[in-house]
Amino acid sequence: MGAHAGAVRELLVVLVVAGVGLLLALLAAFGPWHPGVDDRHPAVVVELHSPVGVGTGGVADNAG
Numbered sequence: 001m002g003a004h005a006g007a008v009r010e011l012l013v014v015l016v017v018a019g020v021g022l023l024l025a026l027l028a029a030f031g032p033w034h035p036g037v038d039d040r041h042p043a044v045v046v047e048l049h050s051p052v053g054v055g056t057g058g059v060a061d062n063a064g
Helices: 003-031
Strands: none
Touching: none
16 A cells, blocks of 8 residues: 555645646746836837838848
């Protein structure tokens, strides 16, 4: 009966660790990422930069 109890204990440990991982993943996915009222800098997902000029620096412009 010792082997059976060890297997059950190991299975419970695996399930607990999986549950904790799932909770952490849900917290990361659905937790607030936006700035609060006291934050000075707003959170940005992507910074957009316009090109310097049309047709400058492209691969086709430099091709021989």
